[in-house]
Amino acid sequence: MTLFETRELTKRFGGLTAVDEASVRVESGELVGLVGPNGAGKTTLFDCVTGFLEPTAGEVVFDGVDVTGDAPEAVAREGLVRTFQHSRPLGTLTVRENVMAAARGHPGESAVGALAQGESVRDRERVVRERADRLLERFDLDGLADAYAGRLSGGERKLLEIARSLMLDPELLMLDEPYAGISGETVAEVSAYIRELNDEGTTFVVIEHGLESLVELVDRLIVLNEGAVLADGPAEEVVRDERVVNVYTGQPIET
Numbered sequence: 658m659t660l661f662e663t664r665e666l667t668k669r670f671g672g673l674t675a676v677d678e679a680s681v682r683v684e685s686g687e688l689v690g691l692v693g694p695n696g697a698g699k700t701t702l703f704d705c706v707t708g709f710l711e712p713t714a715g716e717v718v719f720d721g722v723d724v725t726g727d728a729p730e731a732v733a734r735e736g737l738v739r740t741f742q743h744s745r746p747l748g749t750l751t752v753r754e755n756v757m758a759a760a761r762g763h764p765g766e767s768a769v770g771a772l773a774q775g776e777s778v779r780d781r782e783r784v785v786r787e788r789a790d791r792l793l794e795r796f797d798l799d800g801l802a803d804a805y806a807g808r809l810s811g812g813e814r815k816l817l818e819i820a821r822s823l824m825l826d827p828e829l830l831m832l833d834e835p836y837a838g839i840s841g842e843t844v845a846e847v848s849a850y851i852r853e854l855n856d857e858g859t860t861f862v863v864i865e866h867g868l869e870s871l872v873e874l875v876d877r878l879i880v881l882n883e884g885a886v887l888a889d890g891p892a893e894e895v896v897r898d899e900r901v902v903n904v905y906t907g908q909p910i911e912t
């Protein structure tokens with residue numbers, strides 16, 4: 658079943674076309690990589706589908722619902738949630754408070770859906786806190802729950818960002834460069850969590866800059882170049898596609 662689709666999605670900034678009639682489709686349960694060189698339009702595409710930017714043209718359909726131009730909160734309520742390339746945890750809040758804050762502005766979200774109408778703010782706060790603590794345990798951040806988020810390492814921030822997004826119970830989670838600024842062991846750790854969540858049913862689109870880095874992780878790679886979809890298919894095939902290789906090595910594309 659198709660969970661997510663863009664139809665000829667376009668975003669222009671003045672004379673610059675950042676996303677150029679991009680049509681992509683994600684099936685329910687898939688783990689898809691979205692790659693492309695610097696400035697290819699990956700983040701802008703995420704911004705347009707999650708309500709952070711208004712697309713210039715085209716459509717975004719999620720779970721059979723046209724969400725084109727909907728506000729971020731409305732899109733998240735449908736189950737489409739994203740993380741940010743440059744995540745900024747609130748340094749003056751603790752790690753737990755950061756995770757709890759993700760549920761704010763989403764009254765009645767599934768994170769707190771156990772609450773019947775009329776229950777008190779305190780009950781809601783308790784449910785949110787318990788949920789946050791379970792997520793912190795899951796990502797092995799429970800020992801840091803009371804530390805200020807500003808103190809976290811790069812890898813811990815990436816995990817915090819994922820924990821925050823899970824407070825909204827996403828059906829599709831879009832991660833913008835979850836590996837940026839982290840290395841070695843932490844990369845493997847983040848991959849293991851993504852795989853585990855995917856096995857449990859969360860659909861993923863993961864942005865990465867590099868071509869080879871997601872091959873082991875994803876079912877499928879979509880390559881964006883100058884805002885347009887250049888290739889889309891099984892990862893092992895896409896990384897060998899001559900046109901894709903040319904984009905990465907700076908060779909001209911023959912058309």
Ligand SMILES: Nc1ncnc2c1ncn2[C@@H]1O[C@H](COP(=O)(O)OP(=O)(O)OP(=O)(O)O)[C@@H](O)[C@H]1O
Pocket residue numbers: 670673674675693694695696697698699700701702742866
């Ligand atoms: N708010 C904006 N105003 C004007 N131009 C923008 C804006 N945001 C992005 N751009 C331009 O749109 C193009 C696509 O940028 P985008 O950030 O989406 O690329 P990206 O694929 O995410 O790149 P990176 O790998 O560096 O994160 C770039 O040329 C960028 O300079």
Ligand SMILES: [Mg+2]
Pocket residue numbers: 699700701742
């Ligand atoms: Mg980007």
